[in-house]
Amino acid sequence: MKLLIQPDDGPEALLSGIRNAKKSIEIVIFRFDRAEIEAGLKAAVGRGVSVSALIAYTNRGGEKNLRKLEMRLLAVGVAVSRTADDLVRYHDKLMIIDRRLLYVLSFNFTHLDIDHSRGFGIVTRNARFIQEAVKLFEADTTRKPYTPTLDTFVVSPANARKVLGAFIRKAKKELLIYDPKIADAGMLRALSERTKAGVEIKVIGRVSKQNPGLEVRNLAKLRLHTRTIIRDRRQAFVGSQSLRMAELDSRREVGVIVREPNVVNGLIKTFEKDWAMSAVGENQQPEGNLKEIIKELVKELSPLNPIVKEALKEAASQTGSASLNPQEVKETVKEAVKEAVQERVEEMVKESLEGS
Numbered sequence: 001m002k003l004l005i006q007p008d009d010g011p012e013a014l015l016s017g018i019r020n021a022k023k024s025i026e027i028v029i030f031r032f033d034r035a036e037i038e039a040g041l042k043a044a045v046g047r048g049v050s051v052s053a054l055i056a057y058t059n060r061g062g063e064k065n066l067r068k069l070e071m072r073l074l075a076v077g078v079a080v081s082r083t084a085d086d087l088v089r090y091h092d093k094l095m096i097i098d099r100r101l102l103y104v105l106s107f108n109f110t111h112l113d114i115d116h117s118r119g120f121g122i123v124t125r126n127a128r129f130i131q132e133a134v135k136l137f138e139a140d141t142t143r144k145p146y147t148p149t150l151d152t153f154v155v156s157p158a159n160a161r162k163v164l165g166a167f168i169r170k171a172k173k174e175l176l177i178y179d180p181k182i183a184d185a186g187m188l189r190a191l192s193e194r195t196k197a198g199v200e201i202k203v204i205g206r207v208s209k210q211n212p213g214l215e216v217r218n219l220a221k222l223r224l225h226t227r228t229i230i231r232d233r234r235q236a237f238v239g240s241q242s243l244r245m246a247e248l249d250s251r252r253e254v255g256v257i258v259r260e261p262n263v264v265n266g267l268i269k270t271f272e273k274d275w276a277m278s279a280v281g282e283n284q285q286p287e288g289n290l291k292e293i294i295k296e297l298v299k300e301l302s303p304l305n306p307i308v309k310e311a312l313k314e315a316a317s318q319t320g321s322a323s324l325n326p327q328e329v330k331e332t333v334k335e336a337v338k339e340a341v342q343e344r345v346e347e348m349v350k351e352s353l354e355g356s
Contacts, residue, residue: 004121
């Protein structure tokens, strides 16, 4: 089992898994703008790997990009399915390679999450985790009910409230938590009960209301995106669900509970570093920090980026008439690329503000 830490590890572990796939790749996508991952999926199809993508029916501000991604993947031979709309959101991030290697991620396949945000991922060959992930993937792809059979594979809304509540209540000495916003009344009660029992609780993120006994700090320098709970320095939950009612009861979210020492120790080391650099107070991201992130992301947009590439294709189709002069062509292309970039920047700002 391996721990991925973002932004330190970047996309390489994901790309390596895709490159090494021999038979199949199954990937669940909520947000996506990584050209190199898209190219890797295309190359996998080219060498005979069966690639299946399950894409969220919606996300805040990015539906148009999801639909364009579906079209691009279909065009290169990826089997594309769309999630149902029975839940508020399908927010999980999974990748299964050859049904032998599983990636459970707290981060999306985006520049914002991988390059500029604190996120974690678990890479495992654990057969029970893989079996459960395949069962979930097949259920959501075919829009059939999913029934959990493994308490360490945490799925909202199927078993997350029960499993995470029990995980918190079993803490004896310490809980170290990353969470953009803890707001669920039941989970807040569970945390309060633990503090009264003498458990030390540190939170990097936000808590919706005053909760005596909880130490709460901002995450410095990076955007906070992971949802992680480390219990008594022996076990840890890493996933996509915050301790909020919607993410426990109304959305598809996925995480795992692990006890491997190398993973738990890596999480503790990162938490302690982030805690030492963080400041006490409400987790309001500094305006300047967000502006710097957006500036960096705009720099990363290039003709190789699928967003700009798609805009250029659309512009070219609009300028097919021989009656257009070069200046008109230039203006049409400029406008199409400008619109595509503006749309994506607006989407990233919304994503950053909602901590999705």
